[in-house]
Amino acid sequence: AQTVTQSQPEMSVQEAETVTLSCTYDTSESDYYLFWYKQPPSRQMILVIRQEAYKQQNATENRFSVNFQKAAKSFSLKISDSQLGDAAMYFCAYSDFGNEKLTFGTGTRLTIIP
Amino acid sequence: DTAVSQTPKYLVTQMGNDKSIKCEQNLGHDTMYWYKQDSKKFLKIMFSYNNKELIINETVPNRFSPKSPDKAHLNLHINSLELGDSAVYFCASSQVADLEAFFGQGTRLTVV
Numbered sequence: 001a002q003t004v005t006q007s008q009p010e011m012s013v014q015e016a017e018t019v020t021l022s023c024t025y026d027t028s029e030s031d032y033y034l035f036w037y038k039q040p041p042s043r044q045m046i047l048v049i050r051q052e053a054y055k056q057q058n059a060t061e062n063r064f065s066v067n068f069q070k071a072a073k074s075f076s077l078k079i080s081d082s083q084l085g086d087a088a089m090y091f092c093a094y095s096d097f098g099n100e101k102l103t104f105g106t107g108t109r110l111t112i113i114p
Numbered sequence: 115d116t117a118v119s120q121t122p123k124y125l126v127t128q129m130g131n132d133k134s135i136k137c138e139q140n141l142g143h144d145t146m147y148w149y150k151q152d153s154k155k156f157l158k159i160m161f162s163y164n165n166k167e168l169i170i171n172e173t174v175p176n177r178f179s180p181k182s183p184d185k186a187h188l189n190l191h192i193n194s195l196e197l198g199d200s201a202v203y204f205c206a207s208s209q210v211a212d213l214e215a216f217f218g219q220g221t222r223l224t225v226v
Contacts, residue, residue, distance in 0.1 A: 045217035
């Protein structure tokens, strides 16, 4: 069974600084998708960024980028120029075509210090 | 326009009652899901439907029964509610070819 591990229950960062959230996963599949979702206090689940495993290039969305290391099964999220609105729970998630559901990590609560 | 909408947003009910949560998506997706988020924020799949057919049923008690009248709707009915059912329930949808899930705003169920 696929598993997703987020080893940082909480992280904090100064406004305008850069922070990296860690995620590792376990799978025997070669083709799969990885996602980072953000859940602010409003509880809405918002997709931040996605990575297809067959793509070697790391995904980037504005201030958000990932470091995808397929061999190491690692998928970290880097947030640059942190803003107060980035404060939220961040969930790493995995999905593959034989098992079309999201398997989530336990989440990392990110606090932005003004 | 809301892509995935679920009602109600909040539900407070007594133990033993039966309640339903409704979900609708206007994205044209062929797969819909129910996820449960517990008090520790852990998210776990409960059910998935593809074109009205049940695909995933993740060891959920029989008191929980999903129903999909068409591929745009997926409802969740819960019988004989228990204190441990208190959680946030999320509906989501995706295209099978894409796997990116779009979530509703969640329903916070509180059983007293």
